[in-house]
Amino acid sequence: MTGKPYDSIKPIIWQDDALQLLDQRLLPAEYTYITLTDVKSVAQAITDMVVRGAPAIGITAAYGIVIAARQRFAENPENWQQAIDTDLQTLAQSRPTAVNLFWAIDLMREVIKGLAVDDPVPALLSLAQQVHEDDIAANVKMGELGAQLIAEKCAVLTHCNAGALATGGYGTALGVIRSAFADNKISRVYADETRPWLQGARLTAWEMVHDDIPVSILVEGAAAHMIKTSQAGDQPIRWIIVGSDRIASNGDVANKIGTYALAVLARYHGIKFMVAAPTTTIDMNIAGGDEIPIEERSTEEVLGCSGHPVAAQGAQARNPAFDVTPAELVDAIVTEKGVVLNPDSEKIKALMSNV
Ligand code: MRU
Numbered sequence: 001m002t003g004k005p006y007d008s009i010k011p012i013i014w015q016d017d018a019l020q021l022l023d024q025r026l027l028p029a030e031y032t033y034i035t036l037t038d039v040k041s042v043a044q045a046i047t048d049m050v051v052r053g054a055p056a057i058g059i060t061a062a063y064g065i066v067i068a069a070r071q072r073f074a075e076n077p078e079n080w081q082q083a084i085d086t087d088l089q090t091l092a093q094s095r096p097t098a099v100n101l102f103w104a105i106d107l108m109r110e111v112i113k114g115l116a117v118d119d120p121v122p123a124l125l126s127l128a129q130q131v132h133e134d135d136i137a138a139n140v141k142m143g144e145l146g147a148q149l150i151a152e153k154c155a156v157l158t159h160c161n162a163g164a165l166a167t168g169g170y171g172t173a174l175g176v177i178r179s180a181f182a183d184n185k186i187s188r189v190y191a192d193e194t195r196p197w198l199q200g201a202r203l204t205a206w207e208m209v210h211d212d213i214p215v216s217i218l219v220e221g222a223a224a225h226m227i228k229t230s231q232a233g234d235q236p237i238r239w240i241i242v243g244s245d246r247i248a249s250n251g252d253v254a255n256k257i258g259t260y261a262l263a264v265l266a267r268y269h270g271i272k273f274m275v276a277a278p279t280t281t282i283d284m285n286i287a288g289g290d291e292i293p294i295e296e297r298s299t300e301e302v303l304g305c306s307g308h309p310v311a312a313q314g315a316q317a318r319n320p321a322f323d324v325t326p327a328e329l330v331d332a333i334v335t336e337k338g339v340v341l342n343p344d345s346e347k348i349k350a351l352m353s354n355v
Pocket of ligand 1: 052053054055098159160161162163166167171172173199242243244245255256257321
């Protein structure tokens with residue numbers, strides 16, 4: 001790997017027995033960590049988008065459970081394993097779509113069940129740190145595998161932020177982009193601004209500038225025009241590369257609202273659509289995308305912009321935060337365990353049998 005160290009952007013840090021989260025609501029204007037020492041604040045930070053992105057939410061929950069165990073054990077060393085159940089539920093209610101959250105909670109719950117009555121913190125902390133490290137390693141692997149799919153130098157388009165900030169570090173979609181850029185296969189990244197939270201304009205663009213990768217921000221509505229008109233130029237957009245919050249067992253992909261529209265565009269214009277996500281994002285318990293719970297957030301986020309009201313007073317709004325792209329529109333799902341081309345149930349089952 002060339003360029004800057006891959007782990008220089010750290011959204012989540014465990015330090016001095018506390019969880020520190022880079023406050024992503026303030027980026028890029030301010031680079032500020034907030035310190036969390038109780039589980040309710042951790043859940044609230046996930047709901048409020050201090051930390052966001054499926055893998056990052058899962059890792060944060062794992063550390064949140066360490067904090068909860070410390071408190072419950074101090075209060076009642078005999079009964080902490082029962083008492084912590086409320087905390088697991090609080091964390092599980094923080095956001096509904098990213099399955100990494102539930103994956104991390106289930107993993108920690110299983111270990112909690114098997115722990116003796118000794119201080120649980122060392123074992124749980126070590127597991128949370130392992131989850132964190134494994135996620136970074138998975139991203140680096142996906143970066144390599146995804147970059148190999150890009151045959152010739154081109155521009156790419158990405159949506160939302162599936163970067164270091166959305167994960168333990170390095171990123172899923174942006175991991176592929178980092179790796180492909182290092183291999184001289186990417187001339188430019190187009191980043192959809194991603195209303196209403198502007199993860200593209202604020203976070204993806206910031207990560208790309210940080211790594212000296214040429215980036216142009218687009219309003220969502222510009223994607224179709226840019227894809228069409230770029231084909232005749234010297235920087236054609238050949239790939240759309242995104243992350244995912246949950247992939248159903250048939251390969252349907254939930255990701256930030258607007259992703260589905262991009263997949264339709266990609267197919268219409270004959271360009272490729274890649275989803276980079278760790279196997280912790282694959283939900284084998286659901287048959288298809290219709291079963292994925294789609295978070296509907298406050299309408300205030302749509303009726304205003306960065307906290308300022310902009311819409312006509314009296315107008316209502318809808319604010320689905322995610323959509324589902326059918327597997328048939330996905331050219332490749334890139335995981336740390338391998339690449340699935342033209343995904344379907346059989347191929348996803350084969351991939352997951354190696355996990
Ligand atoms: O609402 P957000 O910012 O949590 O949504 C994040 C996304 O949709 C990401 O694309 C997805 O979680 C993949 S992150 C590697």
